[in-house]
Amino acid sequence: MLKIENLTKMFGGLAAVNDVSVEFEANKVNAIIGPNGAGKSTFFNLVAGTHKPTSGRIILDGEDITPLRCDYIAQRGVGRTFQTTNLFEQASVLDNLIVGHRLRTKSGLWDVLINSKRLQAEEKACREKAREALNFVGLSHVENQFIADITQEERKRVAFALALATDPKIVLLDEPAAGVNPEETEGLADLMRKMVQHGLTVCLIEHKMDMIMGIADKIMVLDHGEKIAEGTPKEVRENPVVIEAYLGSDEDVAA
Amino acid sequence: MLQLKNVDVCYGSFKALNNISLSVDTGELVVLLGANGAGKSTLFNTISGLNKPVAGSIEFEGKRIGGLKPSAVVSSGIVQCAEGRKLFPQMTVMQNLMMGAYVHRRDKAGNKKYLDEVLELYPILKEKEHQPAGSLSGGQQQMVAIGRALMSRPRLLMLDEPSLGLAPLVVRQMFETIQKINSLGTTVLLAEQNAFAALKIATRAYVMENGQLVMEGDRETMLGNEQVRKAYIGA
Amino acid sequence: MLFKLGSLLLHPAFKYALIVLALLFPLFASNEYQVYVMASAFVWAIAVYGLNIITGFCGQLNLAHGGFFALGAYTLGLLSADYGWSFWPAFVAALLFTAFLGFLVGVVSLRLKEHYFAIFTLCVGFIIYLLLDKWEELTHGPIGVRDIAAPNGFGLVDFTQTVPFYYLVLAFLVFAMWFMGKLSRSLLGRTFVAIRNGDELAQSLGINLMRNKTLAFVLSTTYAGMAGALYAGMIRFIGPEDANVQHTFDMITYLLVGGIGTISGPLLGTVGIVWITQSLQFLEEYRMIIFGPLLVILVIFFPRGFVGSFLTWMHRESQKQAAPSKKKESRVSTGKGVENNA
Amino acid sequence: ESTVNIGFTGPLSGGAALYGENTLSGLRMAADEINADGGFDINGETYKVNIISLDDRYSPAQAATNAKRLKQESNVPAVFVPHSGGIFALQDFNEQDDFLIMAYTSVPTVTEKGNSMTLRIPPTFDGYVKAFTDYALEHEGKKLGMGGATHEYAKIWSSMIEKAWTSKGGEVVANNPMDYNKSADFYTGVSRIVASEPDVMFVGGASEPTGLVVQQARQLGFQGGFIVMDQAKIDEVAEVAGGLDMMNGAIGVVPLSVYETDAAKNFITRYEDKYGKTPGSEAAFNYLALHGLVKAMDMAETTEPKKIRATMNEAMSKLDPSKNPYEVTEVTEKGGFVTDTTLAVVEDGKIVQKEIENQ
Amino acid sequence: MNLFFQNIVNGLTLGSIYGLVALGLTLVYGILHIPNFAHGALYMVGAFMSYFLMVDLGAHYWVAMAGSAVIVAGLAVLCERLVFHPLRHSPPIHDKIAAIGILLFLEAVIQMFWGSDFRRMSSPFTGIMNFDGLIIPEQRALIIVGALVLVVALQLFLRKTMTGATIIAMAQNREGAFLVGIDANRVAMMTFAISGVLAAFAATLYAPINLVYPAMGHIVIMKAFVIIILGGMGSIPGAIVGGMIIGFAEAFGGFYISTSYKDIIAFGLLVLILSVRPQGLFAKGAH
Ligand SMILES: Nc1ncnc2c1ncn2[C@@H]1O[C@H](COP(=O)(O)OP(=O)(O)OP(=O)(O)O)[C@@H](O)[C@H]1O
Ligand SMILES: Nc1ncnc2c1ncn2[C@@H]1O[C@H](COP(=O)(O)OP(=O)(O)OP(=O)(O)O)[C@@H](O)[C@H]1O
Numbered sequence A: 001m002l003k004i005e006n007l008t009k010m011f012g013g014l015a016a017v018n019d020v021s022v023e024f025e026a027n028k029v030n031a032i033i034g035p036n037g038a039g040k041s042t043f044f045n046l047v048a049g050t051h052k053p054t055s056g057r058i059i060l061d062g063e064d065i066t067p068l069r070c071d072y073i074a075q076r077g078v079g080r081t082f083q084t085t086n087l088f089e090q091a092s093v094l095d096n097l098i099v100g101h102r103l104r105t106k107s108g109l110w111d112v113l114i115n116s117k118r119l120q121a122e123e124k125a126c127r128e129k130a131r132e133a134l135n136f137v138g139l140s141h142v143e144n145q146f147i148a149d150i151t152q153e154e155r156k157r158v159a160f161a162l163a164l165a166t167d168p169k170i171v172l173l174d175e176p177a178a179g180v181n182p183e184e185t186e187g188l189a190d191l192m193r194k195m196v197q198h199g200l201t202v203c204l205i206e207h208k209m210d211m212i213m214g215i216a217d218k219i220m221v222l223d224h225g226e227k228i229a230e231g232t233p234k235e236v237r238e239n240p241v242v243i244e245a246y247l248g249s250d251e252d253v254a255a
Numbered sequence B: 001m002l003q004l005k006n007v008d009v010c011y012g013s014f015k016a017l018n019n020i021s022l023s024v025d026t027g028e029l030v031v032l033l034g035a036n037g038a039g040k041s042t043l044f045n046t047i048s049g050l051n052k053p054v055a056g057s058i059e060f061e062g063k064r065i066g067g068l069k070p071s072a073v074v075s076s077g078i079v080q081c082a083e084g085r086k087l088f089p090q091m092t093v094m095q096n097l098m099m100g101a102y103v104h105r106r107d108k109a110g111n112k113k114y115l116d117e118v119l120e121l122y123p124i125l126k127e128k129e130h131q132p133a134g135s136l137s138g139g140q141q142q143m144v145a146i147g148r149a150l151m152s153r154p155r156l157l158m159l160d161e162p163s164l165g166l167a168p169l170v171v172r173q174m175f176e177t178i179q180k181i182n183s184l185g186t187t188v189l190l191a192e193q194n195a196f197a198a199l200k201i202a203t204r205a206y207v208m209e210n211g212q213l214v215m216e217g218d219r220e221t222m223l224g225n226e227q228v229r230k231a232y233i234g235a
Numbered sequence C: 001m002l003f004k005l006g007s008l009l010l011h012p013a014f015k016y017a018l019i020v021l022a023l024l025f026p027l028f029a030s031n032e033y034q035v036y037v038m039a040s041a042f043v044w045a046i047a048v049y050g051l052n053i054i055t056g057f058c059g060q061l062n063l064a065h066g067g068f069f070a071l072g073a074y075t076l077g078l079l080s081a082d083y084g085w086s087f088w089p090a091f092v093a094a095l096l097f098t099a100f101l102g103f104l105v106g107v108v109s110l111r112l113k114e115h116y117f118a119i120f121t122l123c124v125g126f127i128i129y130l131l132l133d134k135w136e137e138l139t140h141g142p143i144g145v146r147d148i149a150a151p152n153g154f155g156l157v158d159f160t161q162t163v164p165f166y167y168l169v170l171a172f173l174v175f176a177m178w179f180m181g182k183l184s185r186s187l188l189g190r191t192f193v194a195i196r197n198g199d200e201l202a203q204s205l206g207i208n209l210m211r212n213k214t215l216a217f218v219l220s221t222t223y224a225g226m227a228g229a230l231y232a233g234m235i236r237f238i239g240p241e242d243a244n245v246q247h248t249f250d251m252i253t254y255l256l257v258g259g260i261g262t263i264s265g266p267l268l269g270t271v272g273i274v275w276i277t278q279s280l281q282f283l284e285e286y287r288m289i290i291f292g293p294l295l296v297i298l299v300i301f302f303p304r305g306f307v308g309s310f311l312t313w314m315h316r317e318s319q320k321q322a323a324p325s326k327k328k329e330s331r332v333s334t335g336k337g338v339e340n341n342a
Numbered sequence D: 001e002s003t004v005n006i007g008f009t010g011p012l013s014g015g016a017a018l019y020g021e022n023t024l025s026g027l028r029m030a031a032d033e034i035n036a037d038g039g040f041d042i043n044g045e046t047y048k049v050n051i052i053s054l055d056d057r058y059s060p061a062q063a064a065t066n067a068k069r070l071k072q073e074s075n076v077p078a079v080f081v082p083h084s085g086g087i088f089a090l091q092d093f094n095e096q097d098d099f100l101i102m103a104y105t106s107v108p109t110v111t112e113k114g115n116s117m118t119l120r121i122p123p124t125f126d127g128y129v130k131a132f133t134d135y136a137l138e139h140e141g142k143k144l145g146m147g148g149a150t151h152e153y154a155k156i157w158s159s160m161i162e163k164a165w166t167s168k169g170g171e172v173v174a175n176n177p178m179d180y181n182k183s184a185d186f187y188t189g190v191s192r193i194v195a196s197e198p199d200v201m202f203v204g205g206a207s208e209p210t211g212l213v214v215q216q217a218r219q220l221g222f223q224g225g226f227i228v229m230d231q232a233k234i235d236e237v238a239e240v241a242g243g244l245d246m247m248n249g250a251i252g253v254v255p256l257s258v259y260e261t262d263a264a265k266n267f268i269t270r271y272e273d274k275y276g277k278t279p280g281s282e283a284a285f286n287y288l289a290l291h292g293l294v295k296a297m298d299m300a301e302t303t304e305p306k307k308i309r310a311t312m313n314e315a316m317s318k319l320d321p322s323k324n325p326y327e328v329t330e331v332t333e334k335g336g337f338v339t340d341t342t343l344a345v346v347e348d349g350k351i352v353q354k355e356i357e358n359q
Numbered sequence E: 001m002n003l004f005f006q007n008i009v010n011g012l013t014l015g016s017i018y019g020l021v022a023l024g025l026t027l028v029y030g031i032l033h034i035p036n037f038a039h040g041a042l043y044m045v046g047a048f049m050s051y052f053l054m055v056d057l058g059a060h061y062w063v064a065m066a067g068s069a070v071i072v073a074g075l076a077v078l079c080e081r082l083v084f085h086p087l088r089h090s091p092p093i094h095d096k097i098a099a100i101g102i103l104l105f106l107e108a109v110i111q112m113f114w115g116s117d118f119r120r121m122s123s124p125f126t127g128i129m130n131f132d133g134l135i136i137p138e139q140r141a142l143i144i145v146g147a148l149v150l151v152v153a154l155q156l157f158l159r160k161t162m163t164g165a166t167i168i169a170m171a172q173n174r175e176g177a178f179l180v181g182i183d184a185n186r187v188a189m190m191t192f193a194i195s196g197v198l199a200a201f202a203a204t205l206y207a208p209i210n211l212v213y214p215a216m217g218h219i220v221i222m223k224a225f226v227i228i229i230l231g232g233m234g235s236i237p238g239a240i241v242g243g244m245i246i247g248f249a250e251a252f253g254g255f256y257i258s259t260s261y262k263d264i265i266a267f268g269l270l271v272l273i274l275s276v277r278p279q280g281l282f283a284k285g286a287h
């Protein structure tokens, strides 16, 4: 599905991502963990095209997407969320979501001017897509509320919905459960499982080990920009290098 | 030592804190549990003087501090280490720590002593003292933030989600040092999502929901409580 | 009660009522001067709608707007005065030219962010002014352009008369507002708003930043050009001072006071402030002593402008009425507070 | 007793406010005098004059709006406008709306375009140009450095000077106009002109910045004379430049203060009493224009603009000399006031009025 | 050759003034993120206050300068308290409009008291130094030296004093500053006060070789904005270097190309530089 070959990103003298090769399978939850500053977010930024890699290749479903700009990559089916999502506070949840499907539409200025059939159809499609995504994340009941009036966890779900509205094949989620309590974390994990059931591939950065261990099919561990381990949760958890660099030996606290 | 009675705080028409009464005794390590948006940060900011209560009273060591300016609260001995660290990114680690001593700026000798203590607690900061704080890793930044707070010589240290976004290894170290700080005599009020780790080092805990305190108890009671386990610790 | 009144204002029929009111205005007006002021307010309002597209929707504070307004006026003025074009072809040329120049400026400037973009465009506006002032061979320099053609009425109406001109401007204004309304609800408008909320997020949604920002910029300069051309046809004398940065600030004020990013705000703000300034004329040189603080007070107490504040209030009220109180349920207890005794 | 309203639109705030205020001060003074004298009469009824002034911040569009308002709400027969942009904008509709434009500008085109309801108050500057160039070529030298201002009025002046200078065999060694109203500093511009070693410098915008230009030219070692554009008044220029000694060899219009006539002296004293400062020509010209206008209404026995315009020539010729500091004697067909062209030169630190030699 | 040096002196004089005005602007921007469009009005008020103290009250030049600095600092603090402080949570466009409100108000008030006449203020430094044909009037030399002294003093204040450190802390993280007990209001007021003092000094230094009138701030403030963008918003060395770039561009462009195009040269330069370096010359990375 997503194949990364020798990916490197330098910021000045610093190798934020260093010669990472990895392959993510379709229809799985692929997690990335690692200490702070290991290059996880940078890795996502490279895949999504926000940053251009210094060297290496990114191949999505057999197509080399390395040179593409990020809006084209989004059109190829890469959706993502950010650690902090900026939504338009003074507009309703639904209004915020409609634009999510914009990349699948074609109408432009001229359509607005003559109020074309195409525009009407596409607007309808976008609205339906937004409702569908909202329904998927379980927030149909807040559709008319202002973003300013919904809770933190609901915002995270809206951010998911926004990524889903783009009709992605693969979604990149950057610390979606940061600052979310265990019960709600579980809810988000369920949501990710549901995405996979619906044929999506999930890529996830998280520090919450219990969650990762519970839902990940495969984990990649980054440290100082380098891949130090890769495997199933069980393999990773028992990997001495990972314990040394990231988990620590006391399982209690990590849990 | 710290006493809140019937405190209300509003953001515009939204009531973020509703009739909060809470107390912290000298030497305790009190944990405040609560979901996102429960109002933990709001409570801390209110105690710190960043928000003004619309009703109720806040007393610290017998003096009313509700409604004082943040600078006055810091001088009186309550120091907050806020969510998101709030460091001065272009200043060096040392400058950041020294800014922490701002309210005691005239006492040069005292500051030296506290600085040594902080560096003893976090030896890594000594190595990085001339680096800009913004260039450190997340965990190191959190250390600077706590170190800076300690430089203000708090008698009550308030820590707002210090483990947020940190790697498990670092989180564990973080809790260890919090316990250490507490055992050295500083009273601590700690807000956490990471309930299990927090409760393990706590004397007492409160649970907060939708701007209200809904439960209170010591460590054992809380750890034993079924509902708390389910909602805040996970299976 | 107030809420009911408010919903009346939001009723779709209300805008037709407004149009009828505007159509009848010349009959109510006690003299031609009032019609004239209203017509000039409408001209400015058209330009402010342009500013609303790039600044209100797309979030890029464009301080060259007054410059583009003047370019529209000059294109029409020079083509008609020096090259003998009649009004309407020159009008179309003015639209095309401001759109084209907007494209060029947009491509260069929209790479910049926030304050940098704002100040950069401030400088572009100033350069436009300097060019109009100094490039005498083309623009007549400080002497300005005279004998500009008035809109020809094809023998049916005489647009040099104030009242017919008022209706002409009104027609353009209604068109500008109509288009703006359509735009704001369309996918394109939503795309602009997405960009305002953040470049990164917008891009991750597959939105081509430069193309959309440039489109918004070109649209806004075209609006400015249209307003400028109408202005030239109204005053029929233009000079470099028409490109003064002050005009840009005036337009931002109109936009902000009315309600940035709203549909009716720009009109309300423009007409309101134009009349306020007219009615403060009796204070002569001291009127800025009143107007300055008034501006500050408006900005502090109505940060979203009159229309924006109203809309937010209406939304809150309607939510309240729809769902009186939605209690979040408690996780650990049955919702009563701690009996605290400490 | 009735009132006739007279309109004024000009800059009363913003960068050109001083100019607008000075203009208005002349009008106010004349109106006060007329009213203190008991007004004037039309067909037996006594009328007082009421000046209604509106600010236009130098904007032609605002001037047009103001004029509409003045006409519609106060039914003014005449509107005083002290800037050519505003005048051009008003000329678009003043015949149709039926009011006189009292234009204070010496730009010749305002009366050349054939607007039947425009009166140009100051003389056009063609006369000065000729006289100044002749004098300078004869007494100072052949090399001219041009350092005039860049506003519309100064531009027209400069181009006429340049033409006159070269056509009479002079040489323009530098042409470096400067923005007198907005410049932060003239040193650069002036040093560029001085570097070309001219015998004479053409300067002039508002008096005070002109003073700075003169001062800086002297500081940079310029020894020659100046041709001073009529907007600047030699006495005011000298005050800023650091005294008349700095201005030896300067040629300009005779400042009001040097006019030897009783009318002028008398006007200056009254103006100084009233406003506590020395009047400039914009005050004096507008003062006499309002007196002339009222005289015309008095004589025509009407406030109808067309009839006023028709009587204007006669009214000016009969105007009480004490109300006519510039001794305007006549109004041309096209609406221009006629005054004698004058010329003054600074010699040995004194302003000396010179006869203009006829060609 | 002398002409070349003459232009260097001209460039230095202009650059010093522009730099001083830009310094106050960049300070307020860097610390409080307010693009203070009213700064030019403070500059203008500074000139009028010195004029008033010198000409109407007969104070000595230096006394007038100090007095004016105190008054303008107070005025700037008032602006902060009454206008910018209530707007601290608003989007930046609101600050800009409010600042324009202040500007209109201040100009109108000054005009009410002093009218809009061009006024002339002289200083005790009227001599002219002549170095073998290179002419430097004393006041111009004073401007250059004064700007230098002020910049060094400001740097020392910010780097070496605790009070200066609080200002820097506030610039880097407002809430962090609260948390260590810095009184943010005091710092905000102090920042505005310093910007006011700088504006008053710049105006008083410059007034003797220029004219004093209500609109005198317009062009200077436009240039100051160009300068701080050029130098990187919030950067102190950037403001000085930017000031010098514009000063020299005007002096040399005005001399060797054309005076009437010198403004186009300055603004064109900015467009050119920003097209190549979108963050300005001295920006400390992206926000
Ligand atoms: N735009 C940038 N310019 C320069 N350095 C950068 C940039 N973005 C990231 N870095 C550096 O690259 C390294 C990796 O950062 P990254 O954000 O990818 O870490 P992370 O693994 O996501 O950490 P965390 O878990 O704290 O979010 C860090 O040292 C960071 O300082
Ligand atoms: N400045 C503000 N204006 C309006 N509402 C606010 C503001 N700050 C917080 N709130 C609201 O007050 C409530 C409590 O927020 P607070 O930040 O105190 O929660 P918290 O318990 O600290 O949550 P978290 O775990 O996310 O830090 C939330 O509903 C939040 O949306």
Ligand SMILES: [Mg+2]
Pocket: A040, A041, A042, A083
């Ligand atoms: Mg990250």
Ligand SMILES: [Mg+2]
Pocket: B040, B041, B042, B083, B160, B161
């Ligand atoms: Mg919080």
